[in-house]
Amino acid sequence: MTQSRIAVIQAGTSLFDTPRTLERMEAHCQAAAAEGVELAVFPEAYVGGYPKGLDFGARIGTRTAAGRDDFVRYWQAAIDVPGPETARIGSFAAKMKAHLVTGVIERDGGTLYCTALFFGPDGALLGKHRKLMPTASERLLWGQGDGSTIPVFDTDIGRIGAAICWENYMPNLRQAMYGKGISLWCAPTVDERDIWQASMRHIAYEGRCFVLSSCQYMTRADAPDAYDCAQGNDPSTVLIRGGSVIVGPLGDVLAGPVYDREAVLTADIDLTDTIRGKFDLDVAGHYARPDIFRLSVNETERTPVSYQVEVAEDEEGEEPGEIAL
Numbered sequence: 218m219t220q221s222r223i224a225v226i227q228a229g230t231s232l233f234d235t236p237r238t239l240e241r242m243e244a245h246c247q248a249a250a251a252e253g254v255e256l257a258v259f260p261e262a263y264v265g266g267y268p269k270g271l272d273f274g275a276r277i278g279t280r281t282a283a284g285r286d287d288f289v290r291y292w293q294a295a296i297d298v299p300g301p302e303t304a305r306i307g308s309f310a311a312k313m314k315a316h317l318v319t320g321v322i323e324r325d326g327g328t329l330y331c332t333a334l335f336f337g338p339d340g341a342l343l344g345k346h347r348k349l350m351p352t353a354s355e356r357l358l359w360g361q362g363d364g365s366t367i368p369v370f371d372t373d374i375g376r377i378g379a380a381i382c383w384e385n386y387m388p389n390l391r392q393a394m395y396g397k398g399i400s401l402w403c404a405p406t407v408d409e410r411d412i413w414q415a416s417m418r419h420i421a422y423e424g425r426c427f428v429l430s431s432c433q434y435m436t437r438a439d440a441p442d443a444y445d446c447a448q449g450n451d452p453s454t455v456l457i458r459g460g461s462v463i464v465g466p467l468g469d470v471l472a473g474p475v476y477d478r479e480a481v482l483t484a485d486i487d488l489t490d491t492i493r494g495k496f497d498l499d500v501a502g503h504y505a506r507p508d509i510f511r512l513s514v515n516e517t518e519r520t521p522v523s524y525q526v527e528v529a530e531d532e533e534g535e536e537p538g539e540i541a542l
Contacts, residue, residue: 219488221374223401223427224254225473227461227480229435230266232444233294238264239305245481246309246317252483255338255374256316260433260461261382261405262331264302265295265322267433268440269407269456270447275357291358295324303334303342311340316372318379318429320405323347328360333379333405335370344368348381349390365518369397375427375488379403385416393514395424395501400491404430409458414474422468425494427486434459434479466494 226245231237242259249257261267268291274284296302298321310317315338323332323345331348347362367390369378378399384390385404394402402420406413409432421428437444438452448454455477462473463484471484498504 220485221255221488222253222483222485223256223258223374223429223463224249224252224481224483225258225429225431225461225463226260227432227434227459227475227478227482228260228263229433229439229457229479230263232266232268232435232440233290234441235264235294235296235302238266239302242306242319243309245479246313248481249483250313250315252481254313254315254483256318256377256401256429257313258403258405258429258431259317259319260431261320261333261407262322263320263405263433264306265329266291267407267435267457269435271445272354272447273357275354288358291322292324292327292329295322295329298323298325298332298334298345299342306334307336307340307342310336310338314338316374316377318377318403318405320381322359325360329358330362331355331359331381332362332366333381333403335368335377335379337372343370346379346381349384350387352383363519364514364516367393367514367516369394369399375400375491377401377403379405382406382408385420389512389514391420391424392501392512395426396512396514398501399424400426400488402426402428404428406430406432407457408432409460409476411460413460414462414470417462417464418468418470421464421466422494423498423500425466425491425498425500427466427471427491428462428464430460430462430464432460433457434477466491 273287274281317336323330333346335343347366349362351359417428417430435457437454459476460474463471472482
């Protein structure tokens with residue numbers, strides 16, 4: 218089976234209100250299920266939110282008490298992975314009988330990560346990808362992922378992976394994913410700029426893969442009243458305008474882009490189009506030059522603290538608790 222229906226969901230977060238966001242997500246999943254999709258992709262930071270315009274009271278050399286309170290509110294809206302929220306999102310995938318990829322803000326102790334989660338059509342959490350390089354002031358809020366979460370999942374509809382927002386501009390990450398044979402490139406984002414469209418078409422053409430870029434559409438009304446919004450306080454003010462798009466392996470736009478509204482965009486694809494494209498360009502195969510260029514990817518998990526328990530031997534060289542025979 219090589220033909221599938223795929224979708225990107227353009228939607229906004231109810232900022233700092235994760236239960237409400239999950240209610241909205243469920244409704245979008247129901248709409249996608251009605252379209253018969255086998256893969257649905259939600260935007261970057263969809264669950265947990267992208268607090269566009271907030272500065273969290275940070276200046277060079279100083280932070281404010283109010284900014285710390287903003288961070289607490291953001292931390293409380295984030296989710297544990299796995300946790301009750303991931304179980305609920307998995308139930309959406311199971312009801313859809315489809316793969317689901319979504320951006321979340323992951324909470325791990327006192328650190329937050331911008332993460333993409335992957336769910337199977339049975340609702341199982343298949344894995345996650347933590348954003349490797351937050352951009353600009355995002356680095357104040359989010360930690361950096363490591364090489365242990367750069368998965369590409371082999372599924373019955375294709376090989377699924379994700380790069381979040383400006384990670385898509387990291388050539389080495391792209392090559393690492395091409396090397397894993399990715400065919401369904403998910404690009405959750407909040408980048409609404411026109412040039413993003415050129416980037417998505419380039420990646421599809423370079424990797425000879427399908428690109429599913431899902432961007433938030435978010436207005437001031439999606440944020441709480443107590444929100445120091447740099448763009449203003451008119452509820453209709455657009456904070457993120459969208460631009461979700463689906464692109465084929467030869468750079469052809471299959472759906473979108475769409476702006477200034479929530480939407481479910483779908484496309485019917487033939488996975489063998491990725492092979493047709495690689496006839497003359499396979500950047501991880503016949504178009505590579507491993508005799509000249511080589512990329513080494515460290516997929517070791519990096520943790521700040523490592524705990525080891527050493528078992529001391531007694532004077533006879535026996536382990537404590539052992540009985541000598």
